[in-house]
Every structure is written in structure tokens, then in C-alpha cells.
Amino acid sequence: MMMRKEDLGLSLSLGLSQDHTPLQLIQNPNSSISNNLQRFPWNQTFASTSDLGKIDVNSLPTTVDCEEEPGVSSPNSTISSTISGGKRSEREGISEHDDITPDRGYSRGTSDEEEDGGETSRKKLRLSKDQSAFLEETFKEHNTLNPKQKLALAKKLNLTARQVEVWFQNRRARTKLKQTEVDCEYLKRCVEKLTEENRRLQKEAMELRTLKLSPQFYGQMTPPTTLIMCPSCERVAGPSSNHQHNHRPVPINPWVACAAGQVAHGLNFEALRPRS
DNA sequence: GATGTAGGTGCCCTTACGTCA
DNA sequence: CCTGACGTAAGGGCACCTACA
Numbered sequence: 001m002m003m004r005k006e007d008l009g010l011s012l013s014l015g016l017s018q019d020h021t022p023l024q025l026i027q028n029p030n031s032s033i034s035n036n037l038q039r040f041p042w043n044q045t046f047a048s049t050s051d052l053g054k055i056d057v058n059s060l061p062t063t064v065d066c067e068e069e070p071g072v073s074s075p076n077s078t079i080s081s082t083i084s085g086g087k088r089s090e091r092e093g094i095s096e097h098d099d100i101t102p103d104r105g106y107s108r109g110t111s112d113e114e115e116d117g118g119e120t121s122r123k124k125l126r127l128s129k130d131q132s133a134f135l136e137e138t139f140k141e142h143n144t145l146n147p148k149q150k151l152a153l154a155k156k157l158n159l160t161a162r163q164v165e166v167w168f169q170n171r172r173a174r175t176k177l178k179q180t181e182v183d184c185e186y187l188k189r190c191v192e193k194l195t196e197e198n199r200r201l202q203k204e205a206m207e208l209r210t211l212k213l214s215p216q217f218y219g220q221m222t223p224p225t226t227l228i229m230c231p232s233c234e235r236v237a238g239p240s241s242n243h244q245h246n247h248r249p250v251p252i253n254p255w256v257a258c259a260a261g262q263v264a265h266g267l268n269f270e271a272l273r274p275r276s
Numbered sequence: 277g278a279t280g281t282a283g284g285t286g287c288c289c290t291t292a293c294g295t296c297a
Numbered sequence: 298c299c300t301g302a303c304g305t306a307a308g309g310g311c312a313c314c315t316a317c318a
Contacts, residue, residue, distance in 0.1 A: 125306065126294070144286080166307055169286070
């Protein structure tokens with residue numbers, strides 16, 4: 001069964017901030033696992049895998065040998081190389097040998113289908129629904145894992161640490177892509193607004209020039225649009241604004257306000273900003 | 277203290293595979 | 298059954314950081 005975006009229940013709370021705002025994950029009510037998943041307590045090992053029901057891991061060989069060790073939590077500890085499962089081939093070379101079952105997961109298939117000539121054919125392992133769901137839950141809390149967490153999660157899900165690592169990496173990439181798409185839409189709407197405002201201002205300027213050429217009307221016209229900014233709250237308002245602060249407003253360059261996403265002459269980019 | 281090296285990790289790009297219409 | 302599109306697991310390269318000699 002293909003997992004689609006809707007299945008992930010992914011929705012993003014967005015801003016333009018760089019710090020990846022945590023995903024607002026809406027658990028798919030159809031997901032059978034959603035109610036069974038307990039929050040993973042990062043300070044302790046995973047409990048049993050019983051709550052995960054069936055984990056097939058595509059017949060992945062089982063145990064990732066991952067005894068908890070006090071020093072494991074350090075990202076730079078030597079054991080992290082062991083548990084990372086080897087990101088690169090050289091990493092693989094130094095990792096998971098001997099007592100760690102030949103999961104190596106990356107390019108292997110099930111025992112009955114492999115050995116096709118020893119080619120470098122990488123059989124792709126599909127994670128089970130339960131595994132994906134639990135990884136999603138975990139990602140909601142931490143979008144990165146330290147080696148200890150990675151190891152514990154791998155053990156709980158009966159995956160290799162490398163698989164967990166890859167999953168998180170790909171998940172971060174998907175999040176970023178999604179964020180980029182939404183940001184792009186937001187910026188497009190900003191451009192539309194600005195284009196529209198530009199047209200309006202050019203038209204207004206044209207009218208002013210016309211009036212200036214007609215001195216008999218010059219004294220009767222209403223003043224052109226003036227933007228003022230409250231130095232206290234730094235909000236921009238037009239001359240008719242009923243701003244209540246009792247200090248002198250400071251005229252500003254409206255484009256500065258636009259760039260800052262302020263309310264300038266009816267331009268409110270906050271309103272364009274995508275909501276989660 | 278400055279420098280070089282090795283190990284670990286994240287991000288990016290890409291490939292290969294599974295699934296679906 | 299075939300095929301193209303799409304999603305995703307995984308490989309490889311690179312940059313960066315940290316520990317250590």
C-alpha cells in the first residue's frame with residue numbers, strides 16, 4: 001500500500017522563519033496504530049514491541065544489537081559509528097559486523113529472493129505502516145536523533161539504525177520541500193499584492209501630476225496618501241487611523257513597511273501567510 | 277595555541293524500486 | 298500486461314563540527 005501525503009496527515013505550521021517550525025501532525029484517524037502509540041520517552045529504552053503489533057520489516061533479520069551504554073549518548077562517541085549502521089560504505093565497513101546480524105538492510109532482500117548473483121542490486125525495503133506511523137510520531141517530537149535515540153528506536157521497530165537514520169533524513173527533506181512549496185506560494189501572493197499596489201500607486205502618481213498641472217485645483221485636493229508609523233508599537237497606519245498612542249507618529253518609507261510585513265496602506269502580508 | 281587528521285553527522289542530489297492509475 | 302507518474306528507501310558526495318595527537 002502506498003503511503004501518500006494524506007496518509008501522513010502532514011500539515012505544516014509555517015512561517016518564513018528558518019528554524020523549522022515543528023510539524024503539526026494530524027494523525028490519520030484511519031491509522032490503526034495512532035491510538036496505540038505511546039510517546040517515546042527518550043530517557044529510557046523502548047519498552048517492548050508488543051504495542052507495535054506486527055512488524056514485518058520485509059523479513060528483515062532481527063536483532064540490532066544495541067545494548068545501552070552510558071557513553072552512547074555522545075554524538076561523537078565511538079559507539080555511534082557502530083550503531084549508525086554505516087552511512088557510507090566506509091561506515092558500513094566499520095560497523096555492524098560479527099554479532100550484529102547481517103541486516104545491513106540497505107541492499108538486501110529477503111532470504112528467499114536474494115543471492116541473485118551477488119550483484120549490487122539494492123532491494124528496497126518498504127517500512128510497514130506501523131513502523132512509519134511510529135517514526136512519524138517520533139519525528140513530531142524530535143526531527144533529529146542522537147545515536148542513543150536512533151539505536152533505541154531501531155531496536156523498538158526492529159530496524160537497523162541506518163534505516164532509522166535514513167528515514168529521518170528523508171523525512172527532514174520532505175518537510176523542507178513542503179515548507180519550500182508553501183513559502184513559494186506565500187511569496188507569489190506577496191508579489192501579486194505588491195504588483196497590484198504598485199499599479200495603484202502609479203495611477204495615483206499620475207493623477208497627482210495631472211492635478212499639479214491644474215493649479216486651480218491644487219489647493220482643494222486632499223493630501224496624498226501618507227504613511228505613518230507608531231514608534232512605540234511600530235505599526236503603520238494611514239492618516240485616518242484611529243491609533244490611540246499619544247506620541248508623534250513617524251513618517252516612514254512604505255516599502256520598508258512592506259518588506260517587514262507590516263500593515264501598510266491596506267497591505268497586510270500577514271494575512272497572506274499560510275496558516276496551519 | 278595552531279594545525280592536521282579522523283570520525284560522525286546532516287544536507288543535497290541522485291538512483292532504484294514499489295505502487296497506482 | 299504495459300507504462301508513466303509519483304513516493305520513498307537508500308547510495309554517494311560534500312561540508313561542517315569535534316576530539317585528539
